[in-house]
Amino acid sequence: MFKGMPKIFWIGMAILYGWTFFFMFLEMTIPGFPLKQFFGVPACYIYNWMGALWLVNILVSFIFFKSEENREAKLENEKT
Amino acid sequence: MDVNPIVLLGAVIYFAIIFLIGWYSRKASMDASDYYVAGRKIGPFVNGSALAATYFSPASFLGLPAFIFILGYPFWWALVGIIGGMPIATLLTAAPLRKYAPTSFTDYYADRYDSKWLRLVAGIPTLIGGLAYVVLSIVGTALFLLAILKLNFVASVILATVVVFLYIYYGGMVATTFSTAFQGIAMTIGSVVAAVYVITHYGGLNGLTDATLSVSKEFFNMPYVADKPSHALMASWTGVVGFFFVWHFGFSAMPYTVVRFFTTQDIKSARRSVFWAVVIGGLMYCGLIIIGTGARVLIEQLHPLMKTEGIANAVDVLKHMKTAYGVAGATVTDYSMIAAMEALNSPFLLAIVAAGGLAIAMATASGWTMVLNVLLGRDLIGKVFGSKWPEKKPVQCTRMMTVIIMLVCMFAAFNPPALVLDISGAAFIVILCSVGPPLILGIWWTRGTTTAAIVNILVMTVCSTGSWMYAKYKLESYHWFFLSNPDNKISTPHQFYWVFVGFVFFIVLSLITKPNKQEVIKKYSIDLRPDL
Numbered sequence: 001m002f003k004g005m006p007k008i009f010w011i012g013m014a015i016l017y018g019w020t021f022f023f024m025f026l027e028m029t030i031p032g033f034p035l036k037q038f039f040g041v042p043a044c045y046i047y048n049w050m051g052a053l054w055l056v057n058i059l060v061s062f063i064f065f066k067s068e069e070n071r072e073a074k075l076e077n078e079k080t
Numbered sequence: 081m082d083v084n085p086i087v088l089l090g091a092v093i094y095f096a097i098i099f100l101i102g103w104y105s106r107k108a109s110m111d112a113s114d115y116y117v118a119g120r121k122i123g124p125f126v127n128g129s130a131l132a133a134t135y136f137s138p139a140s141f142l143g144l145p146a147f148i149f150i151l152g153y154p155f156w157w158a159l160v161g162i163i164g165g166m167p168i169a170t171l172l173t174a175a176p177l178r179k180y181a182p183t184s185f186t187d188y189y190a191d192r193y194d195s196k197w198l199r200l201v202a203g204i205p206t207l208i209g210g211l212a213y214v215v216l217s218i219v220g221t222a223l224f225l226l227a228i229l230k231l232n233f234v235a236s237v238i239l240a241t242v243v244v245f246l247y248i249y250y251g252g253m254v255a256t257t258f259s260t261a262f263q264g265i266a267m268t269i270g271s272v273v274a275a276v277y278v279i280t281h282y283g284g285l286n287g288l289t290d291a292t293l294s295v296s297k298e299f300f301n302m303p304y305v306a307d308k309p310s311h312a313l314m315a316s317w318t319g320v321v322g323f324f325f326v327w328h329f330g331f332s333a334m335p336y337t338v339v340r341f342f343t344t345q346d347i348k349s350a351r352r353s354v355f356w357a358v359v360i361g362g363l364m365y366c367g368l369i370i371i372g373t374g375a376r377v378l379i380e381q382l383h384p385l386m387k388t389e390g391i392a393n394a395v396d397v398l399k400h401m402k403t404a405y406g407v408a409g410a411t412v413t414d415y416s417m418i419a420a421m422e423a424l425n426s427p428f429l430l431a432i433v434a435a436g437g438l439a440i441a442m443a444t445a446s447g448w449t450m451v452l453n454v455l456l457g458r459d460l461i462g463k464v465f466g467s468k469w470p471e472k473k474p475v476q477c478t479r480m481m482t483v484i485i486m487l488v489c490m491f492a493a494f495n496p497p498a499l500v501l502d503i504s505g506a507a508f509i510v511i512l513c514s515v516g517p518p519l520i521l522g523i524w525w526t527r528g529t530t531t532a533a534i535v536n537i538l539v540m541t542v543c544s545t546g547s548w549m550y551a552k553y554k555l556e557s558y559h560w561f562f563l564s565n566p567d568n569k570i571s572t573p574h575q576f577y578w579v580f581v582g583f584v585f586f587i588v589l590s591l592i593t594k595p596n597k598q599e600v601i602k603k604y605s606i607d608l609r610p611d612l
Contacts, residue, residue: 001525004609009171016164020324024157028317031305034153041285044153044300049369052160054362061167061358065351068171068610072348075611 008067012060019056023047083230090431091228094266094438098247101259122257124349127340128356129264130257130443135166135330135337136361137213137444138220138414140368141267141437143501145417148372149394152310153300154320156369161324162331163362169332170354174341176523176608178350182342184454185335189515190463192522192604193530194596199459201534205514205541206335209507210452211489213336216500217445218244218493219414224437226405227418227430233407234494241490244445248482257343260446263439268360270436271367274421277429278374288370291377299373312571313559319571322559326505326576331357333516334508336447339454375420382423394419414500453481502558505574506548513582514540521586523608526601532589536582544578551575 027033034044122130140162148155182188185206189198221240226233247259282288292299301310302320309315331337331354344350379394380386391397394416401407401415421433457477462470470477497503518533551562561570595601 001521001527003524004606005524006171006610012167016167020157020160020164024317024320024324027302028304028320032300033305034300034302035289042289042300044156045285048156048160049366053156053163053369054366057163057167057358057362058355061170061355064167064170065348065355068175068351069348072611 006068006071008063012064016056016060019047020052023052083228084427084430086427087228087431087434090428090435091438094435097262098259098442101262122343122349123345124352125356126258126261127344127349127353129261129360131264131337131340131353131357132361132364133260133264133267133440133443134340134447135334135357135444136267136364136440137500137504138216138223138437138441139501139504140365141271141440142220142223142414142417143499143504144365144368145372145375145420146413146499147501148369149375149416150311150413151314151323152296152298153373154302154310154314155323155372157320158323158326159365159369161326161328163358163365165328166331166354166358166361168329169337170351171610172520173332173338173523174350174354175347175610177338177341178344178347179608180604184459185339185451186455186459188522188604189518189533192528192596192600193518193533194600195530196464198530198533199455199464201537202515202518203455203460205510205537206455207452208541208545209511210335210448210455211485211492212503212507213448214445214452214485214489215492215496216503217441217448218489219496219500220441221438221445222493223407223415223418224434224441226407227415227422227437228434231405233405236405237490237493240441241486241493244442244449245482245486247442248446248449248486249479257340260443263443264360266439267436267443268364268367270433270439271364271371273367273432274429275367275370277424277426278370278378278420281378281424282374288374291381292373295377295380313557313573314571316571319559319573322571322573322576325579326574327508329512329516329579330508333512333519335451335455335511335515336444338519339451340447371417371420375416378420378423379416382425383419384422384425449482449485450478452485453478456481456485498558502574506545506558509548509574509576509578510541510544513544513578514538516579517583517586521583521590523605525587525590526605527590527595528586528605529590529593529596531593532586535589536586539585540578540582543581544575547575547578 035042038046144159180188186199186202189202190196218237218240221244222233222236225231225239226236231239279285279288282291298306298308298310301308303309303314303316313319341350344353376394379397383397385391385397385400388400391400397419398413398415401419407415421430457470461467514537517536518528521528547562548558551560552558554562555564555566555569559571559573561572562575564570
């Protein structure tokens, strides 16, 4: 199952789920965690609103397509 | 409240741009390939923007802020789950399906599982989910038309149906891909501008948080660490994690997004499309979180209807809208996002948000209607039942299907069965747990069998729809586990667990049934994976 899936896929999945469930866990164990001040604003706007919702996903989707393009270019060079 | 000329002008400009795009691209949609898959010549940015506009629907634009309004901060994680599911599709389905390059969603099932009847079987949950989505898109379009024109809800639904119908009637996937790409930009601008207005109004994120807490003390409460949860459904981890997963795998396996992977120039474009969809869609979601968080306080502090006698809070404002405009069923809560924008008393803002809302609703309606057109016409009438009509006259056949679909959905939209986000959640779960495993594991597991695909699709369709309706009937909400004790209910939003059960069920069935032919497995499973 999943034979041939590029390794970067599993790394990306670890980043996505690791980030999400780590902060979800902290929120459910530390009282008031989302509202603790971080960089001058409630922390949830940093790790959830900007981080988990947007930046982490942009990063992962970027490394997915970029690493595949690099891998294919390398394969092409090896063939020629 | 009267019709505001600036808001009306915003809608007119939006429709003018859509008309112009449709007019200039009309000649490109005359043969079957162009009509169904845009001639496979769409670049990554345009396709990514169209992907975002199609994938995100009124369930996002209206429904997510409404659910944050109802459930509080823990529901932010549901939005993270939706955007977080998008990058996964890059390697899981986008690249393999573009390599395969079919015309229709059900082509893969028929080819990989070597039976034309798979088109019919896979078509059942797709039809259920698709019709639900067209209904919610008509409802969403109607609510924005109501906000612009101050029409009665029934008149708004009829007008919305006519608008969406004309939009699809005069263009196939080519016209809708370019106009949908524009709609992707429009909806994101609408959401971001609205969020900037809200944050600026409260003097920053700290001000917005303080204002939110002033009207809803439990808003930011998480399960287990607060005396009172933000909402009963968010009193346990199953509620928070459940909402995270309801829509999470949709981008990888929902027919209306999967077909947009078919329209790209090549595999490289398909992968890059996902990146652009994440950039555009994620930005829009950032805006929606702010709107949803500020909705209650904005309505209660600033909405003009709060001065009306007998109206004491945000819920009263929405009830008033229900009475004044005849908004049917639970749908009136979906108006909370628009009501929050009305509260800011800026016609310019409302014009931009209404244009964005119309964009997102029309894009989804057209995306799903195209999927259903191809399913009913080309796949079922043509491939399964042998008629030559869809092949000889694809445009005529598709338009006939459009008429039927729009009429059926218009009547359902007069009295929507649930909030738009609830309709969306049900559609996602029924499709993901039934046709999701045979699609994803069909590509990535050689052992998946035809029998397992058929049984999984049929059994999961019955289980997910049955438990969803049973939970509503017995426990008064789709979000409680359907077998819960009424005195001690367990939160399982939209019976999301069926998605995981579906994958396990498909694997077990495949292991005990006869494997498919080796040449079929090689062509539609092994050869679709990346070249090593």
